[in-house]
Amino acid sequence: MVNKTIILIFAAIAHAAPVTFHKDVLPILQKHCQSCHRPGEAAPMAFLTYESTRPWAKAMKQAVLKGSMPPWFAEPHVGQFVNDRRLPEGARKTLVEWADSGALSGDPADAPPPVRWEEGWGIGAPDTVFEMPVDYDVPATGEVPYTYFVIPTNFAQDQWIEAAEVRPSDRTVVHHVIAFIREPGSKWLSGIQPGRAFVPGGKRFSTGAGEDGMADDWMAGYAPGSIPSALAPGEARLVKAGSDIILQLHYTATGRASKDRTRVGVRFARGPVHQRVMVAAALNNQFVIPPGAPAHPVNASVTFARPVELLSMSPHMHVRGRSFAYRAVYPDGRAEMLLSVPRYDFNWQLRYELPEGKMLPAGTRIECEATFDNSPNNPHNPDPSAQVRWGDQSWQEMMAGFFDIAVPVGVTMSDIFPPPPAKSPARAAASEE
Numbered sequence: 360m361v362n363k364t365i366i367l368i369f370a371a372i373a374h375a376a377p378v379t380f381h382k383d384v385l386p387i388l389q390k391h392c393q394s395c396h397r398p399g400e401a402a403p404m405a406f407l408t409y410e411s412t413r414p415w416a417k418a419m420k421q422a423v424l425k426g427s428m429p430p431w432f433a434e435p436h437v438g439q440f441v442n443d444r445r446l447p448e449g450a451r452k453t454l455v456e457w458a459d460s461g462a463l464s465g466d467p468a469d470a471p472p473p474v475r476w477e478e479g480w481g482i483g484a485p486d487t488v489f490e491m492p493v494d495y496d497v498p499a500t501g502e503v504p505y506t507y508f509v510i511p512t513n514f515a516q517d518q519w520i521e522a523a524e525v526r527p528s529d530r531t532v533v534h535h536v537i538a539f540i541r542e543p544g545s546k547w548l549s550g551i552q553p554g555r556a557f558v559p560g561g562k563r564f565s566t567g568a569g570e571d572g573m574a575d576d577w578m579a580g581y582a583p584g585s586i587p588s589a590l591a592p593g594e595a596r597l598v599k600a601g602s603d604i605i606l607q608l609h610y611t612a613t614g615r616a617s618k619d620r621t622r623v624g625v626r627f628a629r630g631p632v633h634q635r636v637m638v639a640a641a642l643n644n645q646f647v648i649p650p651g652a653p654a655h656p657v658n659a660s661v662t663f664a665r666p667v668e669l670l671s672m673s674p675h676m677h678v679r680g681r682s683f684a685y686r687a688v689y690p691d692g693r694a695e696m697l698l699s700v701p702r703y704d705f706n707w708q709l710r711y712e713l714p715e716g717k718m719l720p721a722g723t724r725i726e727c728e729a730t731f732d733n734s735p736n737n738p739h740n741p742d743p744s745a746q747v748r749w750g751d752q753s754w755q756e757m758m759a760g761f762f763d764i765a766v767p768v769g770v771t772m773s774d775i776f777p778p779p780p781a782k783s784p785a786r787a788a789a790s791e792e
């Protein structure tokens with residue numbers, strides 16, 4: 360006791376003013392942590408008050424020193440991203456000092472006013488809301504396979520969407536959600552019935568923009584802590600008349616059974632639309648990851664036949680995903696790294712958003728390189744003795760470098776990625792190995 364008091368006195372002298380929760384720590388939590396660490400959000404514990412935060416002081420120190428919190432995986436020296444979550448050095452030091460100096464409360468009068476978190480839709484009042492037709496029962500334990508619902512839009516005419524937001528009703532059990540657009544005539548997930556959860560059994564299933572048997576585009580996505588991204592004025596996504604929304608839901612069991620009924624809110628474009636925003640991908644579905652391989656490389660690339668504006672990138676792999684990088688190779692041969700994720704984490708499906716659209720001239724190639732860790736050293740590896748191929752189940756893998764692009768209205772996917780002369784439409788997808 361005496362020793363501890365002496366240490367505290369020394370600490371207090373060393374820093375003229377000791378680090379306290381209310382004065383120093385709370386502002387950092389408000390800015391960098393509470394978006395997830397508050398009731399109803401993704402994180403299991405709230406960092407709103409001294410009482411609820413104090414028990415986590417040591418764990419917070421470890422998490423920020425290790426860089427595991429806040430979740431952000433881009434290599435700092437490559438590119439700049441508007442949604443960069445990294446903690447500034449000063450804030451990190453403050454959290455460490457607070458934990459090391461006894462996690463003091465300080466004077467509640469020093470606290471900043473509480474943040475008034477958005478309770479309703481982040482995009483503002485939606486013009487229309489699509490809802491899952493029934494609750495999904497999320498079990499307390501066990502693995503929940505990717506689950507799909509179809510929601511017909513019943514749009515009688517083509518619609519331009521300037522904002523869309525996915526809102527799970529229970530965020531604690533939702534890993535991620537993607538609201539895909541399935542255009543009329545598409546054969547993708549043809550077995551899915553309105554009103555019922557669907558778990559695809561087929562092997563050839565795949566996610567994302569491109570081939571036959573895949574989604575045509577994305578409307579919106581949700582991942583823990585994600586903030587619905589606003590498009591620039593004059594930009595919008597096109598939803599053709601008669602399209603369906605296909606929700607892909609990845610639930611996680613948390614030890615407590617729950618129900619979720621996810622909704623998608625949509626705002627239609629108010630003004631004239633000049634640029635169409637859509638999702639494309641460089642993906643490879645032909646790979647074979649050998650048993651035990653610690654860093655098996657898989658590549659994919661796409662070349663734009665038209666100029667495009669690159670808005671964001673979202674690498675996607677499963678539990679054996681180890682690293683993922685995007686680079687642009689320009690028509691003059693110059694190459695530029697766009698994003699490097701050296702330690703990919705399947706738990707966080709992050710989107711890396713560029714500060715402003717990056718113009719890529721016609722002839723630019725996007726090259727993605729992923730590595731997969733199928734060794735026993737990968738703690739998430741369900742079976743190092745397996746040979747692993749593409750598939751949507753968590754014991755299978757995916758290699759998809761998704762990205763958002765903006766193009767002048769009227770330019771279509773097949774203008775950007777002209778189909779190869781002979782074979783059928785492998786539109787955005789280019790496979791190689």
Ligand code: HEC
Pocket residue numbers: 387388391392393394395396401402403415418419420422423427428429430444446583584585706
């Ligand atoms: C994008 C959402 C998000 C943000 C932002 C975030 N956290 Fe977390 N945090 C989580 C989730 C979800 C968990 C639950 C465990 C997991 O899934 O990793 C968690 C777990 C933790 C844990 C438990 C131990 C651990 O490392 O897993 C600590 C400590 C923690 N967060 C501290 C912080 C601090 C400090 C900040 C801000 C500087 C922060 N988090 C910001 C989502 C977030």
